[in-house]
Amino acid sequence: EAEVAQSPRYKITEKSQAVAFWCDPISGHATLYWYRQILGQGPELLVQFQDESVVDDSQLPKDRFSAERLKGVDSTLKIQPAELGDSAMYLCASSLVGTGMSDYGYTFGSGTRLTVV
């Protein structure tokens, strides 16, 4: 069964350092999402890509977060500098089509658990 690949699974970093997460969506999935999930809560959307273009980054803290999907396939989410409050699970998801055809749902990766110390 096709999976969304994310790495690393776990990351511990000191505050003020830079950290990056990588996501490889299911082949052929045009839409890619990055979500942040604080322990005990539901995921919150950070950024949505359609192919290589950002279609929604309204909830991305742009002073420290950046995301790219240069070739419209895999994607990188970066935080610089990391803050204590950034500790969370960072989830990547992909879908075959954009919203409005939600019968397909999203396929999530296993996430990257970030701890900032």
Add this chain to the structure above:
Amino acid sequence: TQLLEQSPQFLSIQEGENLTVYCNSSSVFSSLQWYRQEPGEGPVLLVTVVTGGEVKKLKRLTFQFGDARKDSSLHITAAQPGDTGLYLCAGDMYSGGGADGLTFGKGTHLIIQP
């Protein structure tokens, strides 16, 4: 303000009992999805409901979408320890603009005790 309110937040019951969890909103959704998430893993899609009043069954799980497409419920019959997990509802407010990710509730933490 949380767009999707899930209740209860926590639920611990004995194996074999029935349970219902709820997902409510004042907003109308074009579709609503239910996910199950285990610790340290990403959410896994269980079902998508699209039509108001729609009922879908997945083995012992029954999902219903409210007539007005503002709320949904998940009913589990004869719960088993393997049903333990975080159940998340997520709404799609697609409006044709193409820039709407799913909005998630905070989830219901379900524990089924043997």
